[in-house]
Amino acid sequence: MKTITFITSDNDIIETQANFGSLMELAVKNKVKGIDGDCGGVCSCATCHVHVNQEFWNAVGGPSELESDMLEFDDNVSDYSRLSCQLKVSQVPDGLILKVAK
Ligand code: FES
Secondary structure (H helix, E strand, C coil), rough: CCEEECCCCCCCCCEEEECCEEEEHHHHHHHCCCCCCCCCCCEEEEEEEEEEEEEHHEEEEEEEHHHHHHHHHCCCCCEEEHHHHHHHHHHCCCCCEEECCC
């Protein structure tokens, strides 16, 4: 079981736990404000945008080309932006911290 923490734009800290699925699914299940997952996780809406905590960036890795193209349309992109539907619980480090993009 991994612990993954989401910090909302209101600075609410939501600690979640999961073994599988995407981080978007995890956020929606735990009602994390600001993660809507409108497209269902097919990388076409960017309503699941998060900023990966800098200390975890190397372990998580950068976006795919398709994901980068999607992020280009978002105003609040940072060097640590990812779409949480493209991140699998199984592939991210335990203890990961993500800030929900505005
Ligand atoms: S849920 Fe639509 S891009 Fe992630």
